[in-house]
Amino acid sequence: MTPFAPAVMLTATRPRIEPSGRERHFRDDQIIVSKTDLQGRITYANDVFIEVSGYEEAELLGAPHSLIRHPDMPRAVFKLLWDTLAEGREIFAYVNNMARNGDNYWVLAHVTPSRDRAGRVTGYHSNRRVPERRCVDLVAGIYRLLREAERSHQDRQAGLVASTSLLEATLAGTGKSYEEWIWTL
Numbered sequence: 001m002t003p004f005a006p007a008v009m010l011t012a013t014r015p016r017i018e019p020s021g022r023e024r025h026f027r028d029d030q031i032i033v034s035k036t037d038l039q040g041r042i043t044y045a046n047d048v049f050i051e052v053s054g055y056e057e058a059e060l061l062g063a064p065h066s067l068i069r070h071p072d073m074p075r076a077v078f079k080l081l082w083d084t085l086a087e088g089r090e091i092f093a094y095v096n097n098m099a100r101n102g103d104n105y106w107v108l109a110h111v112t113p114s115r116d117r118a119g120r121v122t123g124y125h126s127n128r129r130v131p132e133r134r135c136v137d138l139v140a141g142i143y144r145l146l147r148e149a150e151r152s153h154q155d156r157q158a159g160l161v162a163s164t165s166l167l168e169a170t171l172a173g174t175g176k177s178y179e180e181w182i183w184t185l
């Protein structure tokens with residue numbers, strides 16, 4: 001591989017990308033937008049998404065949103081996201097994403113169900129803005145503990161249960177839901 005080639009190795013499910021350890025940033029006046037179907041496959045990505053993620057539009061469309069999943073992200077947070085959407089509710093969440101070359105970028109995401117005229121959920125929509133650095137530092141510390149809890153179990157499901165319990169215990173200590181808590185940071 002040349003030094004300029006993206007660190008992408010295609011597998012049957014998603015590209016295996018090594019985190020580069022470099023963080024990339026987008027501007028305060030930019031919003032990263034994507035839409036998905038009910039399974040979380042990308043149906044729309046705006047120009048900012050394409051620019052920041054480093055993927056071509058054709059690579060994004062139809063791909064699972066986990067394409068840009070960073071390995072440091074706790075599974076418990078995605079469980080919370082999907083559980084909230086399944087209840088028909090929207091959620092704000094801090095997410096650390098991974099670009100095509102392995103760089104990471106933090107976002108504050110607002111994810112909402114999209115509905116048709118009859119009120120049926122037809123897909124999901126996410127708008128992401130630049131988060132405050134102070135908040136990212138606090139959230140990253142908690143996410144690290146959640147991820148450690150997940151990695152301490154060989155069984156994935158047991159790891160998810162452990163980190164979900166830890167997230168709930170952390171939130172119980174604040175007396176707030178995840179959403180209420182992130183606005184207090």
Ligand SMILES: Cc1cc2nc3c(=O)[nH]c(=O)nc-3n(C[C@H](O)[C@H](O)[C@H](O)COP(=O)(O)O)c2cc1C
Pocket residue numbers: 034035036040064065066067068069070073078095097111112124125126
């Ligand atoms: C509208 C929408 C936007 C999403 N955005 C992201 C995202 O930016 N980054 C991410 O890692 N997962 C995102 N997800 C969650 C992914 O679908 C997936 O649950 C997550 O990446 C964990 O993947 P895994 O369970 O395969 O590890 C999004 C889901 C939806 C419905």
